[in-house]
Amino acid sequence: MAIEIKGLTKHYGNVQALRGIDLTLEPGKIYGLLGRNGAGKTTMLNILTGRQFATAGTVSMDGAPIAENDEALRQIYMLSEATYYPESMKVREAIKWSAAFYPDFDSSYADELTGRFGLNVNSRVSALSTGYNTIFKLIVALACGAPYLFLDEPVLGLDANHRDLFYKSLIQRYSDKPCCVVLSTHLVEEVSTLVEDVVIIHQGSILKHQTREELLAQGYTVTGSAAKVDAYAAGKNVIGTDAIGGLKTVYILGQRGEGAEGLEFTGLDLQRLFVQLTND
Amino acid sequence: MAGTEAPAERRIMQLDFNSEKPIFLQIAEGIEDAILSGAFAEGEQIPSITEFSVTYTINPATALKGINLLVDQGILFKKRGIGMFVSENALDTLRAKRRQSFYDTYITGLVEEARRLALTKEDVEALIGQGFEERRSNHGN
Numbered sequence: 519m520a521i522e523i524k525g526l527t528k529h530y531g532n533v534q535a536l537r538g539i540d541l542t543l544e545p546g547k548i549y550g551l552l553g554r555n556g557a558g559k560t561t562m563l564n565i566l567t568g569r570q571f572a573t574a575g576t577v578s579m580d581g582a583p584i585a586e587n588d589e590a591l592r593q594i595y596m597l598s599e600a601t602y603y604p605e606s607m608k609v610r611e612a613i614k615w616s617a618a619f620y621p622d623f624d625s626s627y628a629d630e631l632t633g634r635f636g637l638n639v640n641s642r643v644s645a646l647s648t649g650y651n652t653i654f655k656l657i658v659a660l661a662c663g664a665p666y667l668f669l670d671e672p673v674l675g676l677d678a679n680h681r682d683l684f685y686k687s688l689i690q691r692y693s694d695k696p697c698c699v700v701l702s703t704h705l706v707e708e709v710s711t712l713v714e715d716v717v718i719i720h721q722g723s724i725l726k727h728q729t730r731e732e733l734l735a736q737g738y739t740v741t742g743s744a745a746k747v748d749a750y751a752a753g754k755n756v757i758g759t760d761a762i763g764g765l766k767t768v769y770i771l772g773q774r775g776e777g778a779e780g781l782e783f784t785g786l787d788l789q790r791l792f793v794q795l796t797n798d
Numbered sequence: 799m800a801g802t803e804a805p806a807e808r809r810i811m812q813l814d815f816n817s818e819k820p821i822f823l824q825i826a827e828g829i830e831d832a833i834l835s836g837a838f839a840e841g842e843q844i845p846s847i848t849e850f851s852v853t854y855t856i857n858p859a860t861a862l863k864g865i866n867l868l869v870d871q872g873i874l875f876k877k878r879g880i881g882m883f884v885s886e887n888a889l890d891t892l893r894a895k896r897r898q899s900f901y902d903t904y905i906t907g908l909v910e911e912a913r914r915l916a917l918t919k920e921d922v923e924a925l926i927g928q929g930f931e932e933r934r935s936n937h938g939n
Contacts, residue, residue: 682855689851693848693852710815711856714857714859714860787816
């Protein structure tokens with residue numbers, strides 16, 4: 519069981535949204551799909567779930583092509599900004615509707631979650647605030663029982679308490695019933711501890727795909743007086759620089775060597791690494 | 799965590815996600831601290847992987863990695879189908895291990911900083927003595 523993406527390409531006129539993506543999404547793993555605005559994250563997820571068509575390339579689940587394959591699409595739940603429910607539909611009906619589509623939908627768990635998040639099931643879906651619209655979709659995602667959950671900006675409009683509740687509920691769901699989760703977000707630090715693998719998309723291509731720990735072990739920062747830092751960094755793979763007054767920090771990819779007098783070394787966090795790798 | 803404090807709710811340890819230390823190591827050390835302070839007693843069951851991951855919002859694989867580290871060292875053991883328990887000799891094992899790393903963890907840095915501040919060996923010894931004194935008057939032991 520896995521989703522295999524090969525040579526996935528998407529053009530909009532002259533714009534190349536995806537430039538040959540190769541990626542395997544394994545079951546039972548939580549992925550962080552990171553990219554700047556317009557990097558191609560949503561386009562990729564839309565193609566994976568049959569909402570858009572690829573210009574070239576293939577997507578298959580367990581060897582069978584995904585496009586127009588209802589059986590495969592029932593294995594995937596995708597949460598995105600777009601809402602596909604009729605205007606007049608109430609939350610309660612919309613949840614029932616989803617339950618009819620997903621064979622393993624857990625209705626009592628959905629009830630429990632609506633209570634915990636304080637979602638009014640008698641409201642019309644179209645009348646929900648941004649935050650509660652997201653919460654409604656999150657509840658469907660958590661309760662649907664699908665083995666693949668693609669969550670595109672899953673905390674849009676959520677306050678800190680609801681974000682925390684969502685992350686905890688997601689881990690609980692994942693522990694009870696392991697599934698493949700793709701968290702696509704620009705809130706890099708928030709998902710940093712949740713993900714096992716990190717996939718960084720930049721300008722329509724995959725820049726990095728590694729476990730979080732491997733990725734973070736690839737680099738370090740060095741801080742000190744500009745002259746000393748420059749001397750240390752000479753010949754090394756510097757991916758970014760911050761300077762304030764005479765103080766300088768460089769971000770270096772490579773194995774950290776011996777320390778040096780007057781220089782301070784730290785590891786990279788995901789946010790900093792992401793920013794440095796995707797700065798144009 | 800001081801042994802005299804009762805553990806606050808279930809939250810027996812603090813993880814620092816900004817720290818350079820990998821989270822699985824922080825989990826392992828947090829559990830070690832909890833055992834050393836008596837919050838997790840020898841022979842007792844500790845929280846499950848799911849409880850750790852949900853409480854700290856971390857990937858269950860990370861929690862598992864930290865716990866397996868302690869299983870490999872004989873500090874925790876698994877009872878199939880029941881959960882994870884603190885070994886009977888965990889305290890002794892941990893103290894021996896922490897004593898071994900005491901020099902690297904505390905003394906090396908202490909001497910380094912003392913030199914930067916032009917503190918002599920005698921100054922530092924006096925400060926250590928003072929530290930023991932204050933601890934005794936605050937905690938009565």
